[in-house]
Amino acid sequence: MSDGSLGLTEAVAMALGGMIGGGIYAVLGIVTQITGAATWGAFLLAGVVASCAAYSYVRLNELVTDGGSDGGGSVTFVQSFTGNSTLAGMIGWTLLVGYLGSMAMYAFAFAEFSIALPGVPSRLAGLPLRPIISVLVVAGFVGLNLLGARATGSAENVLTSVKVLVLLAFGVCGLAYALFVSSDPVDLGVSQFTSLHPIMAAAVSFVAFQGWQLLFYDQESMANPLAELRKAIAIAIPVAVSIYVIVGVVTYNLAPQAVQRNPHTALVDAASTIGGVAGLASVGAIIISLSALFSTGSAINATLFSAGYFAKGMLSDDLLPDRAGDSSASGVPTRTLLLLGGITAAFTAYGSLSAITSFASLSFIVVFGAMSALAVTRRDADRIAAVWPVIGTIGAGLFFVLMLYHLYTAERETFYAVVLIAIAMVTVEGLYFERDRIEREIPYLEPDTE
Template identity: 70%
Template sequence: MSGRSGLGLTEAVSMALGGMIGGGIYAVLGVVTGITGATTWFAFLLAGVVALCAGYSYVKLNEMADQNGGSVTFVQHFTGNSTLAGMVGWTLLFGYVGSMAMYAFAFAEFGLTLPGVPDSVAGLPLRPVVSVLVVAAFVGLNLLGARATGSAENVLVGLKVAILVAFGLAGLAYGYAVSPEPTRYGFSGLTSFGPVMAAAVSFVAFQGWQLLFYDQEGIEDARPTIRKAVYVSIPAAVLVYVLVGVVTFNLAPEAIQSNPHTALTDAAARVGGVVGLAGAGALLVSLSALFSTGSAINATLFSAGYFAKGMLSKDLLPDRVGDSSASGVPRRTLLVLGAITAAFSAVGSLGVITNFASVSFIVVFGAMSFLAFRHRDHADVHPAPAVVGTVGAAGFLVLLSYHLYTSTPSTFYLMLLLAAAVVTVELLYFERDVLEEEVETLEERALDTL
């Protein structure tokens, strides 16, 4: 099924690549490097392989489905279970909120590295304040209907990728030609669980491509275009992440230990220092991070708003969240998503936010891979990628849980409580008719006994 004349392959790749590189590398690099050190590049490679297999599963499910859509549509079409589809949708919404909070956290961290910007004012830390303000700003922009066009997105994504690639190549050249220490790749650590656990944490950096499935009406020759965009954008993101991971670990080892969230700026300063432009190099990367994380908030908020609107139209979200008949994204939906994101970014740590978002996407991407595997006999679905996507996601979930339990048990228990609360609320909402019938039956029995 083809969509009307709209975005072509170049724009689709830009959207997918921008959704991944737009803020993920700036937000998760420090967390991932802190876990696995020199094998950071391998962690990104593992996560990318599982994400690509999940992308294959999405593409095949999209080709089999009788209507355009993403995860929620796939579950409804192939299982006929609206409750399960709604729970998948809610999980994704929480993942998008976690992603936006992660971007807002990183935006503030890099903003505070700019010359002359203090860490606090009158004893009040500025990081949470800046995070909340940037979320509020982009909620306001979306309320006004601001959105980059496809051509503008091409330019913006091209600039972001070009800065990171230039930084990576210059860093490699510095490491081999100038640095007195050899470049380390951590090959001896490839057989340990460290890179796999780090891959699970980094998984959130590979979300964004699936947003293409929610706006297929605006993409020319939607299904073949999306298929090509997925298969191009995910490997491209892997290459950028691997390059930046190797360079940052080798050029800024002290910064990774002391201030991992902004270690990229220290690495860029070291590269720029070779030609007397240390400050300019750090400033360029910081500005790029601000721009990238800000645009990622904007794009994710826009897409999540439309995703929520689709769920509202299917009665998979309460009416109080927004009006599905509204033109564009319902204002109330944007305000609700923005408020939850702002609160999360203000009170959460980057590690908690990153893990929370990663768990959401691990669960959903793994479920879609399993769904594709189940239908391997009914369509042209090769079982290998679907199995890798399913088993990889399941393994990531187990290892991520183990990592949290052993390193930060408070975070582990907090996420368990949050997951239990979310599932409880989902069941109360989706099974409300059954619960009302049960309550009425109990009331009738009670009255009969009087």
């Protein structure tokens, strides 16, 4: 039963906050290293494929609701339209891994921007401070969620407004500086579009566009979920793409050396350049750094909350082992939160930002592509026009292949790590979901007591 606590404004804020929340701060440097001045084009391509996947989600959700369900996300769609619990569980596990990678990515970026603040050292007692900060911020938000903390819809409006306004101000002021103050022409990287680099970069950036699908887990809080979901996503994704495009152009053109030297925090150097016009270089840098901390921190909190409830739903459907938490608990089970937090902390402490981002992006590419393909199979339904799911399916497939190609040619160790993790995950999933069949087919052996 819908309680109506989320209206269209709150839904837009949640979807936009999920994308703007930390993605731009975490992936911008990696995308820029791959495709240079064509970064804006990579974000645009990723946004198009994400929009087609979102169309598929919305239409599948409407069909599921017509069938008597309360709606849902990827797992519900697979269960409803294929009846295959094993496949639904594997999609769910993949999506959960994507959430873990996203949180690890946000925690990594949080620490990078913390170190970029004036007076904060990069090492403490001879130890690198980045992993320590990343683990501590994850632990902090796990503790906060254990206390039952959650932003209300009204609070999310304020939080998202602040994040969006800071980035918009950065983008508008940066464009003005590039056009009217800088003597160098604005470089849009047009020559890059004759290569595959923008598409590879789009694949890497895909994780920055996953936040909208978290709305599908909050439908019970919407007065009119079908209409509000459709409108909120139609507004949120184009706005996020526009902001990413502007920020990508500004950062590359105002901080080209920082993009090469320290891409993870190149935004700080660009903000410093803009502020320098008014003699406020340090102020501009501090504002962007604090905005990054605010955004990545809130993204960790929101994703952890949603991932916790997503995992609880999987526990209720017997798609996760009982040891992962108690599905009958009020709110998110404590054991589930601790497990999610522990894995995230391990990812962010020992992984590189590029590896974490790539792994998370691959997870969402697989799931979003699968949902687009599922929508293609339902194209005879009145609500589904085949062209958009087809674009989403082909786009996700191309992203997946090019992402693996990029990792194999440029980051061989990351490629092998991703392949090994994928093999291990599929093996564990197969053993878990087919455990009943395995028990039936393997004869029980009586112990030899003689």
